Amino acid sequence: MLTPESLKKIDREVAKYPPEHKQSAVMSALRIAQDEKGWLAPETIAFVAHYLGMQPIAAQEVATFYNMYDLKPVGKHKITVCTNLSCTLMGAESAVEYLQRKLGIGFGETTPDGRFTLKEGECMGACGDAPLFQLNNKKICANLSPETIDAILAGLD
Amino acid sequence: MANTPKGQNEVIFHSIHLPESWKLANYLSVGGYDALKKVLAEKMPPDEIINQLKISALRGRGGAGFPTGLKWSFMPRNYEGDKYLVCNSDEGEPGTFKDRDIIRYNPHQLIEGMIIGGYTLGAKVGYNYIHGEIWEAYERFEEALDEARAAGLLGRNILGSGLDFDIHAHHGFGAYVCGEETALLESIEGKKGQPRFKPPFPASFGLYGKPTTINNTETLASIPYIVKHGGQKFLELGKPNNGGTKIFSVSGHVNSPGNFEVAMGTPFSELLAMAGGVRGGRKLKAVIPGGSSVPVLPGEIMMQLTMDYDSIAQAGSYLGAGSVIVMDDTVCMVRALERLSYFYFEESCGQCTPCREGTGWLYRIIHRIEHGLGRPEDLDLLDSVAGNISGRTICALGDAAAMPVQGMLKHFRHEFEHHIQHKKCMV
Numbered sequence: 001m002l003t004p005e006s007l008k009k010i011d012r013e014v015a016k017y018p019p020e021h022k023q024s025a026v027m028s029a030l031r032i033a034q035d036e037k038g039w040l041a042p043e044t045i046a047f048v049a050h051y052l053g054m055q056p057i058a059a060q061e062v063a064t065f066y067n068m069y070d071l072k073p074v075g076k077h078k079i080t081v082c083t084n085l086s087c088t089l090m091g092a093e094s095a096v097e098y099l100q101r102k103l104g105i106g107f108g109e110t111t112p113d114g115r116f117t118l119k120e121g122e123c124m125g126a127c128g129d130a131p132l133f134q135l136n137n138k139k140i141c142a143n144l145s146p147e148t149i150d151a152i153l154a155g156l157d
Numbered sequence: 158m159a160n161t162p163k164g165q166n167e168v169i170f171h172s173i174h175l176p177e178s179w180k181l182a183n184y185l186s187v188g189g190y191d192a193l194k195k196v197l198a199e200k201m202p203p204d205e206i207i208n209q210l211k212i213s214a215l216r217g218r219g220g221a222g223f224p225t226g227l228k229w230s231f232m233p234r235n236y237e238g239d240k241y242l243v244c245n246s247d248e249g250e251p252g253t254f255k256d257r258d259i260i261r262y263n264p265h266q267l268i269e270g271m272i273i274g275g276y277t278l279g280a281k282v283g284y285n286y287i288h289g290e291i292w293e294a295y296e297r298f299e300e301a302l303d304e305a306r307a308a309g310l311l312g313r314n315i316l317g318s319g320l321d322f323d324i325h326a327h328h329g330f331g332a333y334v335c336g337e338e339t340a341l342l343e344s345i346e347g348k349k350g351q352p353r354f355k356p357p358f359p360a361s362f363g364l365y366g367k368p369t370t371i372n373n374t375e376t377l378a379s380i381p382y383i384v385k386h387g388g389q390k391f392l393e394l395g396k397p398n399n400g401g402t403k404i405f406s407v408s409g410h411v412n413s414p415g416n417f418e419v420a421m422g423t424p425f426s427e428l429l430a431m432a433g434g435v436r437g438g439r440k441l442k443a444v445i446p447g448g449s450s451v452p453v454l455p456g457e458i459m460m461q462l463t464m465d466y467d468s469i470a471q472a473g474s475y476l477g478a479g480s481v482i483v484m485d486d487t488v489c490m491v492r493a494l495e496r497l498s499y500f501y502f503e504e505s506c507g508q509c510t511p512c513r514e515g516t517g518w519l520y521r522i523i524h525r526i527e528h529g530l531g532r533p534e535d536l537d538l539l540d541s542v543a544g545n546i547s548g549r550t551i552c553a554l555g556d557a558a559a560m561p562v563q564g565m566l567k568h569f570r571h572e573f574e575h576h577i578q579h580k581k582c583m584v
């Protein structure tokens with residue numbers, strides 16, 4: 001269900017916690033599974049649960065509680081823009097407008113070619129670098145302007 | 158600036174000028190891990206370390222401002238069995254972005270502080286819970302842990318002293334409420350991050366039901382300085398009851414947003430000048446001094462205040478995590494509050510009815526006022542809903558949702574009335 005590489009990464013996470021508390025690794029395990037699969041299908045969540053010896057419903061609860069898990073397919077690149085107060089004061093609305101026009105999609109939508117999904121996010125804890133978005137749950141792209149957005153998107157496959 | 162501001166980069170960001178300041182070799186070059194070596198060489202009694210913390214007047218930098226020395230003294234000393242130290246780097250409150258820079262630029266000082274914490278509290282394992290959205294900081298912290306382990310500074314028999322202490326990073330995945338310490342513990346246990354009812358407090362029933370101390374990143378990163386230089390010197394950096402320096406995160410309508418480490422008690426006007434002043438030379442309208450949860454204060458009041466717990470509290474707000482959101486005279490306060498209220502509505506964990514339902518009420522009422530559909534009775538209704546959330550929930554997220562509303566209505570009520578009467582903004 002998951003590649004040996006992913007399982008190895010999960011094992012590394014499991015080792016951080018007492019042996020009787022493997023469940024502590026579920027957040028990382030779901031993240032690793034999502035990195036491999038692109039999103040978390042119910043069977044992926046169930047697999048992770050079994051791997052860690054926990055009830056599937058307990059893993060499902062975690063997957064639905066934290067908002068960086070994708071429970072539906074997303075585009076190859078997920079762009080999550082923070083629109084909270086600091087970011088809005090510093091130009092998030094213009095960045096969102098530019099992104100929506102450039103990609104031709106609104107929040108929660110994916111481009112027809114499946115390359116981009118645009119999401120509205122909550123505070124990333126990086127307000128000093130606003131406006132900003134998070135790319136694929138991994139990278140904060142800061143100080144956005146039309147030029148920087150063009151350059152970032154042009155660099156993606 | 159002509160004069161160096163008092164305490165600038167004294168405690169945390171002292172090595173930030175070095176290229177790759179996050180590397181172990183660079184931290185060692187500025188006296189890094191000297192405090193740990195001192196503790197181990199002198200076999201400093203834990204009570205002496207806690208005493209120095211009490212003298213230092215170090216207060217919790219995550220927002221609550223609880224005295225750290227007192228918190229550490231709550232841990233049971235003669236407990237047979239596992240105890241834990243947990244670092245809370247889950248900063249996700251709008252306006253807050255200091256812990257990310259501590260981890261990015263000086264992770265070893267945090268690690269050193271945690272090891273001293275483990276020694277003092279008798280914990281063998283520590284976890285650092287890192288905000289889900291800052292993956293790059295998580296990776297950097299993992300690298301720093303590897304460096305420390307390879308150098309014998311972390312893990313078994315640290316520096317040959319017989320002390321065992323290891324640290325692991327736990328990556329969050331997008332839930333503001335996990336910044337609440339017991340929600341954070343639930344999250345480390347691999348569950349939904351819903352806060353626990355207290356008591357019991359974490360010092361008696363914490364992670365996996367074991368005695369646990371939870372401190373903020375900046376708090377723990379301040380410990381080496383206090384151990385090395387003594388609590389008195391740290392205290393004198395700030396002012397009585399507000400020791401040390403503080404990292405202020407300044408965002409919003411300023412020319413140079415960013416983190417500024419200065420003495421506790423620095424005048425707000427000096428901090429604003431460090432951040433380049435109000436953008437475009439416009440008029441300062443309002444400031445949220447401690448992160449989105451605390452009541453807003455009008456600019457003219459802020460300009461009279463110093464940045465420390467007691468001064469901001471006397472003006473009716475809180476220093477919080479030192480997260481300063483600056484707003485100029487173009488800001489519509491109804492709109493600003495609408496966005497904040499949406500945040501708390503979105504992030505309520507749903508466990509307590511007043512918060513789960515009340516945050517939705519607050520957002521919907523403010524949303525209709527902003528969109529010209531406000532009713533004359535709405536301001537009383539907001540007061541009533543906010544008042545009925547406050548103090549009636551398991552954790553402080555409910556209060557955090559209510560306080561911005563109460564602060565806005567106290568200082569900018571006329572803007573809300575104008576919106577309701579004229580169906581449009583006065584700004």
